[in-house]
């Protein structure tokens with residue numbers, strides 16, 4: 001059954017892959033990045049076995065620290081001391097483990113949640129394993145012990161140690177046995193370090209240091225994808241990253257895999273990126289936010305910059321008497337964003353012309369020589385970037401002379417009747433005159 005499921009899943013994967021290759025490729029890349037970042041969190045984020053004879057990244061504050069025999073060692077005279085810390089990274093919610101050996105003398109110490117180390121002091125917690133007991137100090141001025149633990153520690157043997165800190169809770173283990181727990185209200189994150197001090201001359205060794213993060217990754221909002229028309233302004237993406245445990249929190253923003261911005265972020269406050277001024281096209285904006293403690297999160301927003309369709313004037317319809325000349329339609333097409341421009345012109349739905357156009361330059365069509373009738377001229381212009389516009393002008397061609405009207409007919413009829421009456425009267429008069437003459 002599981003096998004069938006697996007085959008089905010694989011089939012679906014390849015089907016999706018073939019349908020949406022570019023999208024899936026991006027998703028897979030993001031997923032891989034994310035997995036890598038998560039993997040760091042699951043495993044030890046820092047290890048040092050000193051087997052290469054070096055203590056890379058360790059900053060000696062005081063004392064004569066040496067890497068000898070594949071371990072880190074310090075010898076101090078009576079009344080002396082020494083401190084060193086790993087400055088490669090600050091940690092929060094972590095487990096600090098290793099082993100230690102008191103060769104002779106008084107104590108070995110472990111430092112954690114170090115904020116700073118300065119001559120004669122600093123800000124950190126210190127777990128002390130001494131031949132007279134195990135205890136802890138909060139080093140910030142008074143240096144008074146905050147934990148006094150009755151436990152045994154002796155010279156001449158290796159001990160494994162583990163300090164866990166989670167939020168404000170810390171615990172100390174020796175050879176996997178819990179020695180004590182404490183609430184660390186002042187410093188809840190920081191560097192790790194090592195120390196010794198000699199009430200009597202002391203030499204001790206440390207080895208196999210590791211830090212495993214129990215840090216929570218930040219979370220991030222997912223702003224909606226956005227689109228705008230070319231040249232529009234005021235477009236931005238605003239992410240908000242949230243994380244309770246941060247070190248040096250920083251972000252990087254990539255546009256189509258190219259780094260375009262970076263900086264610090266603050267939990268709960270927006271990180272805003274203006275996305276104005278892009279050419280027409282599709283862009284992916286990916287932010288990767290790290291918490292400085294090994295935790296990371298990312299998000300991608302797609303920005304589409306759209307083409308603006310052309311506009312066109314609407315010339316008046318035309319009417320002319322058949323045979324007259326000088327009749328033409330003049331359109332002006334305007335568009336700031338164009339690719340390969342083109343127009344097609346139709347008369348009564350039949351293609352009669354085509355060509356190119358330039359923004360703001362008239363496209364003219366002579367419409368002389370038509371027979372009497374009505375014609376529609378429709379132009380369709382494309383901007384070569386998916387935008388188009390059209391307009392239609394009606395051309396009426398009329399006959400040359402106006403026809404006779406009803407009023408004229410009436411006048412003619414009256415004239416005719418008048419003429420007939422006059423002729424009849426004259427004939428009658430002529431006949432009367434002839435009779436009298438007889």
Ligand SMILES: [Ca+2]
Nearest residue numbers: 049051070207
């Ligand atoms: Ca070693």
Ligand SMILES: [Ca+2]
Nearest residue numbers: 216245291295
């Ligand atoms: Ca975190």
Ligand SMILES: [Ca+2]
Nearest residue numbers: 308337383387
């Ligand atoms: Ca356009």
